Amino acid sequence: MTDAEFFDAVDAFVNLANELNNKLDTSDVSSAIMYAAARYNAFNYFATDGSTENELPTFKGCCEQYQGLLQKNMAELRKEFDQAAQQPN
DSSP: OHHHHHHHHHHHHHHHHHHHHTTTTTTHHHHHHHHHHHHHHHOOOOOOOOOHHHHHHHHHHHHHHHHHHHHHHHHHHHHHHHHHHHHHO
């Protein structure tokens, strides 16, 4: 997968979330995304490996990766929200 394909896929998920936001609260959409990601990642694990000995390392790796991605995105969005708040209306 190229970087462009990766970010096209990311944008497709974000666009769907934004669409769902028209009828659901952002917290509900966020919960649905996390549940869907966990479900799909579990499916991916069993479809590609599924071994008992790799289950805990895979689980820990996913948690660490998510934590890093969340921290990075929160820092980036904080800058955007702070800049937007400083803009005159």
